Amino acid sequence: xxxxxxxxxxxxxxxxxxxxxxxxxxxxxxxxxxxxxxxxxxxxxxxxxxxxxxxxxxxxxxxxxxxxxxxxxxxxxxxxxxxxxxxxxxxxxxxxxxxxxxxxxxxxxxxxxxxxxxxxxxxxxxxxxxxxxxxxxxxxxxxxxxxxxxxxxxxxxxxxxxxxxxxxxxxxxxxxxxxxxxxxxxxxxxxxxxxxxxxxxxxxxxxxxxxxxxxxxxxxxxxxxxxxxxxxxxxxxxxxxxxxxxxxxxxxxxxxxxxxxxxxxxxxxxxxxxxxxxxxxxxxxxxxxxxxxxxxxxxxxxxxxxxxxxxxxxxx
Amino acid sequence: xxxxxxxxxxxxxxxxxxxxxxxxxxxxxxxxxxxxxxxxxxxxxxxxxxxxxxxxxxxxxxxxxxxxxxxxxxxxxxxxxx
Ligand SMILES: Cc1cc2nc3c(=O)[nH]c(=O)nc-3n(C[C@H](O)[C@H](O)[C@H](O)COP(=O)(O)OP(=O)(O)OC[C@H]3O[C@@H](n4cnc5c(N)ncnc54)[C@H](O)[C@@H]3O)c2cc1C
Numbered sequence: 001x002x003x004x005x006x007x008x009x010x011x012x013x014x015x016x017x018x019x020x021x022x023x024x025x026x027x028x029x030x031x032x033x034x035x036x037x038x039x040x041x042x043x044x045x046x047x048x049x050x051x052x053x054x055x056x057x058x059x060x061x062x063x064x065x066x067x068x069x070x071x072x073x074x075x076x077x078x079x080x081x082x083x084x085x086x087x088x089x090x091x092x093x094x095x096x097x098x099x100x101x102x103x104x105x106x107x108x109x110x111x112x113x114x115x116x117x118x119x120x121x122x123x124x125x126x127x128x129x130x131x132x133x134x135x136x137x138x139x140x141x142x143x144x145x146x147x148x149x150x151x152x153x154x155x156x157x158x159x160x161x162x163x164x165x166x167x168x169x170x171x172x173x174x175x176x177x178x179x180x181x182x183x184x185x186x187x188x189x190x191x192x193x194x195x196x197x198x199x200x201x202x203x204x205x206x207x208x209x210x211x212x213x214x215x216x217x218x219x220x221x222x223x224x225x226x227x228x229x230x231x232x233x234x235x236x237x238x239x240x241x242x243x244x245x246x247x248x249x250x251x252x253x254x255x256x257x258x259x260x261x262x263x264x265x266x267x268x269x270x271x272x273x274x275x276x277x278x279x280x281x282x283x284x285x286x287x288x289x290x291x292x293x294x295x296x297x298x299x300x301x302x303x304x305x306x307x308x309x310x311x312x313x314x315x316x
Numbered sequence: 317x318x319x320x321x322x323x324x325x326x327x328x329x330x331x332x333x334x335x336x337x338x339x340x341x342x343x344x345x346x347x348x349x350x351x352x353x354x355x356x357x358x359x360x361x362x363x364x365x366x367x368x369x370x371x372x373x374x375x376x377x378x379x380x381x382x383x384x385x386x387x388x389x390x391x392x393x394x395x396x397x398x
Binding site: 040041042043047048050063064065068084085102132133134136138140141142143144145146147216238 | 331351386
């Protein structure tokens with residue numbers, strides 16, 4: 001039985017990105033007592049994406065921030081309670097799960113993990129030293145400081161190329177450093193990139209080894225051309241790093257929830273994890289396709305599974 | 317306790333929206349300087365914070381002392397406006 005003095009809910013959703021907000025639209029609309037915790041931005045990574053071209057229903061595309069606002073408003077219309085705070089741990093106490101949060105302990109009959117992922121760091125000299133003073137991970141947040149400047153973008157995936165194109169609004173010249181000999185970015189983006197050839201130069205087979213500065217300002221990036229083994233230098237005012245994502249699952253260590261080899265949450269087809277009453281949806285889930293449309297789809301699926309779970313779990 | 321608050325923002329910065337939302341939820345008013353609309357104030361934002369990142373929240377207290385918080389960081393914002 002739940003302790004009477006501890007705040008208790010039927011469902012706690014961890015995160016308020018597209019997966020979480022969609023699940024909340026479904027559960028709150030059906031009067032399931034639901035709260036959400038968001039430690040960063042409501043809307044998740046979708047909110048910090050400049051422009052979303054492939055989310056269905058928006059023929060001309062939509063600004064990520066506007067899509068996030070729409071999802072938030074829709075969830076709040078049905079009574080979703082979004083708390084600005086963090087969930088630090090989850091433990092399985094049988095019928096109830098205990099969550100340690102910035103609002104204190106909370107008990108929940110069901111928990112939905114929709115915590116997505118965070119940017120990976122390069123782990124090279126200079127990266128920490130010039131953090132937010134020349135080394136950045138969010139183009140929509142910090143790009144505006146580089147009007148008519150020179151930039152280096154590190155990475156060759158969808159995010160890197162999308163962000164390099166966004167940064168051409170501000171910067172005059174952008175060197176994109178790609179470790180391998182090909183790009184992981186989609187054909188569509190690679191084609192788009194060709195339209196910005198006057199500003200963006202892509203350097204393949206180039207590692208990023210050190211970020212160097214003087215008087216508190218970044219001056220250049222040192223890398224290696226792996227085809228020749230020679231050191232290469234790129235003069236720049238700033239560096240934007242987009243080398244992939246790592247799942248936000250460190251807080252699950254004590255939970256008993258099974259993670260895969262890279263730390264993503266393992267679920268079955270109904271999005272149930274290895275712990276009964278704990279579910280996962282969106283980018284954090286092992287096998288996720290890392291798209292907003294799939295995150296919202298999984299949010300809806302998880303909500304259905306959770307409603308059934310709550311109906312079938314007898315009252316204590 | 318707090319005399320006034322100025323937030324430096326940009327059009328696309330989602331963390332700026334969160335700082336404004338959080339202050340709004342506490343009934344705290346603030347002045348916003350949008351750096352996309354006022355690029356001439358970019359240098360001032362950098363000098364205040366030493367960083368090239370938004371949001372930059374400048375809090376002036378009753379005794380005219382100032383605190384600068386870069387980013388959306390409730391662990392710093394909450395005590396600064398208390
Ligand atoms: C630069 C970039 C461009 C992209 N462009 C597109 C695109 O054009 N189209 C597309 O479909 N997809 C795009 N994506 C991918 C898309 O943003 C993600 O697939 C989608 O946001 C995943 O949603 P989610 O809800 O699973 O996770 P997220 O959006 O990552 O949300 C998870 C939320 O959980 C919060 N959280 C994490 N841990 C905790 C905790 N312990 N306590 C409380 N809160 C926590 C996080 O702060 C975050 O807000 C892009 C991604 C990036 C990085």
